[in-house]
Amino acid sequence: MLFEEERKRSIVQFVEQRTRASVQELSLQLGVSESTIRRDLKELEEARLLKRTHGGAVSLQSVNFEAAFPDKADRLLDEKQRIAAKAVQMIQEGDAILLDGGTTTLQIARALKSFSNLKVITNSIMALNELKDCRNIEVSITGGMLRPDTMAFVGPMTERSLEMVRVDKAFLGTNGLDLQEGITTPNMLEAATKRKMIAVAKQSILLADHSKIGQVSFCKVADLNEIDHCILDSAVQGSFTRGLEAMDVGFTIV
């Protein structure tokens, strides 16, 4: 008969090895009752050594690759949705708006379907995908070269497309946001595209969760005072908001 600790270790080993195990299997294998196995599994799950399922358990390793998938793995999804919700409040019926690529702006696209009269221009193929079935929203997309990681179009053709339009509001995402260095992104073409977006919008609204603040990326898009409004989540530092106030940049915290 094994001691409790030994048994638990065996369970983890068994699950790791076969990536999965049922309660029955384990009960039989280790010569203890199913109740005991369930108790063990419960504790092992709390100790994050495996993941329980109905009927047994699976190894964490197999679960982890789920993190490779978009959105669900996005720990800041909740913040992004709140930011997007606030952004949507700023939109009025009849507006022409510009949606940048990125996951935060994608949340805006998702929330846009209830409008009945809207023109949307975007360089994000994900946003297009969300909106293409909406009869009451006129969706245009900029051309350009596809950046596979962001699923957004960038480059000279994108800028040329943007030159054709004037919009009421542009909603921009970013990688870095810093009081001194302003708005930065890792890609040169992307930076140029964002710059052009700011240029063709009457009002530029920057969306950023707290993970972006203080970050500085390779390419500068613009200084913070070129932006009309920022929407930030509540985890932002007071020093940053004071800086924004000093620069006279409007902001909303959600």
Next chain:
Amino acid sequence: MLFEEERKRSIVQFVEQRTRASVQELSLQLGVSESTIRRDLKELEEARLLKRTHGGAVSLQSVNFEAAFPDKADRLLDEKQRIAAKAVQMIQEGDAILLDGGTTTLQIARALKSFSNLKVITNSIMALNELKDCRNIEVSITGGMLRPDTMAFVGPMTERSLEMVRVDKAFLGTNGLDLQEGITTPNMLEAATKRKMIAVAKQSILLADHSKIGQVSFCKVADLNEIDHCILDSAVQGSFTRGLEAMDVGFTIV
């Protein structure tokens, strides 16, 4: 029998791999009822791991614009593939080519992957979808408004994008092809886009299966003599080819 977790992961994997899956397929593959698959799909959609459709699900990892109708439904697929194969023969390494929307030009995109140095510009999101993973092909897309039935971009923004480029060869599809009326399509914006394509290409190549010949649609794109070459299938009438000869338009029958 798989646990619920494992099954869901399998579904996501399956959908990711094949970009789409039907409820039936999944039910059969995983050995559970269609009800269960539907329940799973519902939850997976809520978790944003895939997108449900009527009859199944599609991956949202990438650009998943489903074809207006599947290949199988295309009764002239064989002709179109032969026409596309001939078109590909006309392309040389290093060329910059322009691909129009439509199912025939889509077949060209599929056959293009073997080239190692090519620039492709297209207004077809289906073509983009085909080519986006090819490292050795630089793909750009024109902007514009999406026409849902052809999954191609049209409109002023498309034309503006096209103005930026000069290509060696443009491959155009059409709805109607007539000796007197020339090339015609049912949509005004589409016609304008095609005209612009002809304008920016050194050489314009028209692709048409025999079902298009003699058809006259609402909007004129161009006269036949503005085209440099036609690729037709073997079911074309002799009277038509004699007409082409008389107009001094080159053509190939496949």
Next chain:
DNA sequence: TCATTATTGATCGTTTGTGCTCATTTATGA
């Protein structure tokens, strides 16, 4: 030895997952 505590196994009411049916909705083709 006895009392105490921890661990285990058995019981049982509850929850969960699954498949089936059927009315409703949705696509598709005439």
Next chain:
DNA sequence: TCATAAATGAGCACAAACGATCAATAATGA
């Protein structure tokens, strides 16, 4: 446009799995 077929979702029933509880057993210390 309407008719038809397919797909869907809600509801129900059944079985498996679960968790709470309690009794039995084993380990521990006085």
